[in-house]
Amino acid sequence: MNEIKIFSFSGSGENGRNCYALQTEQGIILLDCGVKRETVGEQVGFYPPLTEEVASQVRMVFLSHCHEDHSAALPMLYHLGYNGEVYAAQETIDAAPGMIRKWMAYVEKQGGSLPFPQSAAEKIRFSPLSLGSNLVNGLPVEVGRSGHVLGGVWFQFPVQGKKVLYTGDMTLQPSSLAVDLPEPCDAAIMNCAYAGQCISQEKQYQKLLELIETTVCAGGKVLLPLPPKGRGSDVLKLVSAHGFGVPVFVEEQIVTCYQELQKKSLWLSQADEQGTCAANLTIVKNENERQQALNTAGGAVYLASDGMLTAPDGLVYYNALKADVNSLIIITGHAAAGTVGAGLFDEEYRRKNDVSVRAEKIICKVHLDEQDALSLQERLGFKKVILFHAIKEKNKSLLESFKERNIEALAGSWPQTITL
Template sequence: MKLHVWGGAGEHGRSCYLIAGERHRILFDCGVKKEDEGQYPLLDPEIIPQLTAVFLSHAHEDHSMALPLLYKQGYKGDIWTTKATVEQLSSYFASWGRYVKERGAERPYTEEHIAALKFRYLEDLVPVLQWAEMDLGEPGSGSDLPEIRLKWGRSGHLAGAVWLRLEVEGRRIFFSGDYSRESLLLAADSPMEDEAGEGGSPFSKGTGQRTGQNASHPAAKQAVWPTKPSGYAADLVIMDNAYGSDEETQEIKLKALERVARNTLEAGGHVLLPVPAYGRGQDMLVWACEQFDTCNLIVEENIWRGLQRLLDQPEWLLPQGRERIEQATASCLDRILVPSQDEERLEALVNKGPCLIFTADGMMESPKARWYFKHLAGNKRNAVIITGHAARHTFARNILEGGIKEVLCMVRHIRYKVHQGLPDVRKMLHEAPAVQTLLVHASKPKTDEVRRVLQGEGHQGVYSLRPGAELML
């Protein structure tokens, strides 16, 4: 069995990993990289029609926006993911289309290919943190395709985001997806095989047996498997290490963010916080309601809608997550403005006093983000705080590097953690031990540095690769 890196290792973006066995061809994610006109995975058109299963960890563009290429190149099967992920995808396809169009290019697929995407839901197959056996052979086909054992858990990155464990052709594989234990709202299940994850899970409460859709799902030959014994080790782990050797906790980063935001507001300035439509934006909005009890908040509709949607998805939240959202928003509801047109935005900036502004998207490629920047950049009392990755040639990266003239406002880069740094990787190495571990989601130099540190601590079988690389299991 061999791992083919089609994207995502040694770089930030276009997550795409092929597991090729004797009979199975399994793909984890199929995303893009927000650089230039858009960079796509190194897909092999001869292999795509042979894929036996495709899994999508979550909806973000760098994991999902190349999925239509699979159907363009002959894939006929399903994409296994969660209901929340599928619900979010349409907004990301629209955003990606705008990004490409603004650069005078076109997506390498059509709306017809997007419409061809076929999804099946992990939560209909088996409850979280339990094992299922998947029979992917077509009914009546006489296929003797080996079965796959699968287990999934919540990864804490955004609602619907998951990690995956697979047992296929005698090999054990763990894919972390984008993983974070430090969300203020979202639950993250431990990948450790001798525990059920921190705090349990609303998905699996009850009888723990096959019920409802699980019982009749065509791919579930036997939906629930017993927990594996302690010491369970994988042959391969594909592990999120987007933050490289960064060792700061969420608490440290939030203190830095609060300090800059509070100083700006007290000086009479506005604070612009560009964030993804789904993910850290909802966390940070609740945090802002709790920390700043006097200033007004301008919240764009898609971010506000994402927060309200979380109230209907308590299965993705921490045990007190729903209550925390309700309390935070109730405490500042009279200070929240959700504008629908530029006149409302401008009136708020002029007449509402210092404001915290939440707008999509995190790399400031959206028209609304640039509108706000245009109206804030000329005043040195204002601040723009980038809290995530800013890809090369994006608007956010451009202002961080001083590429735009006549900018008087403060521009800062302070992360809100939604990925793993070095301490998180150490913990996951303990919880998900493996013969071979591939660190992904960061540049090659950053990954090389982490690999050297881990080797110095006695960790063996840790890899740093580039797109196009292969790894024999």
């Protein structure tokens, strides 16, 4: 048999728990192994449906970036019996263990249970890849920058005479990060988080600034919950440059990640030589400083860590502002079911929790949208693709567009398979 089977264990047709596979004659090449931050009843978090049998067939693992929805199920894979390496960019290797520990702590705090012992996280063995050409256990691997986050990459594999691309969380229009374009390929596993949409980053940023300006000028306060790695740096730079004429408070973790990013010139399209030293910017380092920030009279802007409002610092701001009809919380990315970030847009949740603060969702573009996906296909020429990072309903128009181009496209998990 000389076939290559390409499929999703989970992540395709849903948002989260990204885990994809190339099944070759030598075994399975696993691409990412993440969790989905959703709470349903007593279930805190969802994981790829991996088994001991699957783990025994995994030949090697490639990790596209550090975010929990791509990395935090790795301890489960090792608990199931995998004992090989996880290959990733060094910057991802530096950040992933902290992300995994943060996920484990979150589950424990929420009263959930992990499908692996805490000690399984210590079993993970990382091995660094360089940008460009690599040879991993005899397998050639091309690695390029994805534009999503520091250390975020795509992988291209020449396997059994075919080329397969895994985009990871790729964007063609990054704000600060550089992005590399892959070579033509036969098949792709492609991120399309904004399926069904065509998003202008410039217009989204303009809308974001206008909403903040309007709110603070009327004496209200604005809370921006942000993931520190990735989108947090982009929004910090934007808000810091604008100023608004009111105090801007930012959690230390967001500033630290931004400063780390600026030291990594290899990953940047253009370094910010001005830094973030706006006169009205105050870094918040502890609970006492957080409370002082909230006691500010009049308008103010708060940048808190964790884009879904599940982290302790973000919840402090949220609880202080949730009854204030003059204030505003802006969600800039995906908020999973069961999180406060999602609850802000649910009338029943707002009523039960006495939430009066206004809420808006403005996407800050860090993934591919529908037009990006179509443009990438035109450039790369692949004829088979698995879409991920969006629920099935949002993929309908993109799937139809691919069908019109005679491209085999899937948006679902195993047993749906693409064969080369």
